[in-house]
Amino acid sequence: MSGLFRLSNWSGLIRFQSIGAAFWLSIVCFVAITSAQVLGQGNQKPPRRPLPKPANGSRGFEQYAGKDASNRLIASGATRGGGTKPTAIAPMEGLAYDAHPFFKWQAVPNAKSYYFTLRDASGSSAQIVYQTDVATPQLLYPLTAPALESGKLYSWRVSTKTDIDKIAGTPVSFFILAGEDAAEVKSALAKFNLVTPQTTAERVRQAQIFEQFGVWYDALRDASEAINANPQDTAAKAYYEALVNRLKEAEQAKDEGDGS
Secondary structure: OHHHHHHHHHHHHHHHHHHHHHHHHHHHHHHHHHHHHHHHHHHOOOOOOOOOOEOOOOOOEOOOOOOOOOOOOOOOOOOOOOOOOOOEOOOOEEEEOOOOOEEEEOOOOOOOOEEEEEEEOOOOOOOEEEEEEEOOOEEEOOOOOOOOOOOOEEEEEEEEEOOOOEEEOOOEEEEEOOHHHHHHHHHHHHHOOOOOOOOHHHHHHHHHHHHHOOOHHHHHHHHHHHHHHOOOOHHHHHHHHHHHHHHHHHHHHHHHHHHO
């Protein structure tokens, strides 16, 4: 009888120890899993902000959270001042996909030529990267010019001399996409087989994709090249004019908002 009692006590003790071991084992596992989750969250990169898309309506475009000094690399706006200055037909702070951007500005009456200056970063004290005389109010950055770097901020300005006076335009900044942002645009172009467009219609479609991502320099280049290649294409002409008008309306809306 006593032997049976001792056996029963031992069985209970074993069960108690087993339950205790299982309990502490569960605690250890919980702590380990929680610690791993915390460490994983600490090492996990924050979600990347998507590229800017055009805002609905005529109120300008979303800002791009880039890495320049001001964190403002795309702003609503295209033209400032009247038609007497060589004013950029591009956002005052815009995005470019191609490292050989297309620059276009409003023609100045009686201007015989224009002087184009490109600087490394913004500000009049920044180092000059490229400068040249241009006969027409546009310039495709030459392949023979100093290479521009992806992920960097640049600024450009155009001046001209008329029979009466020398006129300088407002400096304009732009940022060349790099990394995941550039890859996202490239993926969108590849999806529609528009990495190297062959026809006017494809060029316009490529411009529309650039516009969807807020990459206005490339959108303007494509739209301009489309109508230059086929001046009789009414669809290409209509898109170019609408694109320029959207930029102008955005700047007008911004100016009205700043003045309120």
